[in-house]
Amino acid sequence: MSELHEASAPSPIETKVKAATVGGAGSAAVITPAALWLIDELWFNGTAAPDVPLPLVGLVGLVVTGVCAFVGGYLARHTARPDLGRS
Template sequence: MSLTDPVPNPPRPIEAKVKAATAGGAGAAAVITPAALWLIDALWFNGAAAPDVPLPLVGLVGLVATGACAFAAGWWAKHTARPDLGRS
């Protein structure tokens, strides 16, 4: 293969729904999960002391918040048209 040969499979752009779901999941992990854990600690686990939220609950809250936000962001993002795929 020489340098003048065309690239057999040129890279395709990342779809908008994938970008939105990634941003939604990262935002949930960075902002929503800590805020939800702070609220849970303040309401049910004596918020004046050191955080006493059990570790399995921390994991569950993180899983649900990240998954829900990633799904919602991907759902509401605009669809990317892919005319290059064609039908076979």
């Protein structure tokens, strides 16, 4: 029971988590607007104000952010965690 109350140093944030966070945030700020611009130019008469329907804007944002976060986490190097030990 004393093991539960021992104070320990916090574990460092793993590389994959950092990469997925940066990928998701970066895509929301840069890639999603670019994708929406491209969709507007190709299918919604790009000469007028953006005519992309709001549900499609949300869906594109969700898909682009999710894919970029997944790819960033997948491609990041694994952080070794010897402190977890198998028992």
